[in-house]
Amino acid sequence: MIAVEERKRAGDGYDDDPFRHYSWDERVPNAATVAVGDVIALWDTKTLLGVSVIEAIEKGRGEKILQSCPFCGRADVAPRKTMTPEYKCWKCKEEFSEPATRSITVTTYRSRHEAAWIDLRGLASGAELRQLCEKPGSQLSLRRLRWDDFRARIERGKAPTPLTIVDTLREIVAGGHRETTVRARVGQPAFREDLLTTFGSVCAFTGPGPEQALEAAHLYSYAANGRHYKGGGLLLRRDLHRLFDLGLIAVNPETQTVDVSGDLACYPTYAQLQGRPLSVAITIDHRKWLGKHWNMHRCARDRLESRKSRQVHSA
Incomplete structure (x- = not known):
């Protein structure tokens, strides 16, 4: 799969840390299809950040604020950076300063994937990654990735980087083990x-x-x-x-x-x-x-x- 990491900067309430974990909830399409042992690639819409294997998924409950059009009630609203009023409903075309809001309880998910994290920052552009998805035109946060094609792109690209650690950790996870790999990093x-x-x-x-x-x-x-x-x-x-x-x-x-x-x-x-x-x-x-x-x-x-x-x- 491929997931977007930069959502937290838009104020969506997620606490993503691409090196360690990724969060989503039941309202995200494909939410329940993500499983332990899946390969996860994260990007920031512009460039690839890295890839890893999901070791565990923490499930919980949380509150989610939903925004909607105060005129037609549809959720297809988004803020505009330069125009006023700030919001526009892309369904009924009405403009307004503040959306209607309501809180609902949702099932939350949070992956743990720090063990096999491989930093691949900049080795593939956002445009390349979109083409490596099963549905290149999709705008979903969680998308199915054509893994074999993605792997070939990384291992045979301009800066070839082996992804064998992914195979190793998938084997360990499949065997029910929870060993933690060593990731060498620059210390303080x-x-x-x-x-x-x-x-x-x-x-x-x-x-x-x-x-x-x-x-x-x-x-x-x-x-x-x-x-x-x-x-x-x-x-x-x-x-x-x-x-x-x-x-x-x-x-x-x-x-x-x-x-x-x-x-x-x-x-x-x-x-x-x-x-x-x-x-x-x-x-x-x-x-x-x-x-x-x-x-x-x-x-x-x-x-x-x-x-x-x-x-x-x-x-």
Whole structure:
């Protein structure tokens, strides 16, 4: 599916945070068809923001304010930016300063999708995304997306970005697990300073490097909880930080060596990191967080590939 994120700026009462969750209610077309395990792509009407997998849907009750034309009672009214009166009914064509309002109780829905969030900001325009919907002319907030075509556009575009983490998390969700993936993100300045004090100007994968090129990588989803955990960060070169984020590079928590995905085998700069020991000494806490990352991006992937292999042989 594809969903619009920018509604909250229009004062519709939604509390969307594209990295973590998306909200809607029963009056939104397709409201009840959204399910755990669905892929969700979010945009702001102008450009793609990112993509993820719905891990859970929270259901509740809430109040919704409905606006309607005070003359004919139809809900087809909208404010105008430059003309007065501010409102016009597009059904009966009457103009008015304030719409009629009433409050109703509705079923509310809120997705949780922070685990597999992949930031794809700017990799596809609004016009391109509309054409990738099953109904390009639709104006609905929740729209069905042609996933295979969308995936091909992202993975083979000008800035190819693999979406394999989506397959991994869909497998985990289908199996009933609720593990939380690790999403490496730039931490706050104090967090980075603490890592520089601890490790010096050293990339955990490649060794000493200029401080300006090193980012503070959280070894868990900082966006999901906003906390800095002990042993929860390492310094990584910017490009490696991004690849770690996508699971294309991981760390074996037992051997403390770098594991490079086969997707990067054609790039010597990254392929040569395979099996390389970490350049810094890590603690038990680091190993714990790296273990969670490994379970998501390696163990779950192996289970998925094993299941696909069994399906091929049984066909």
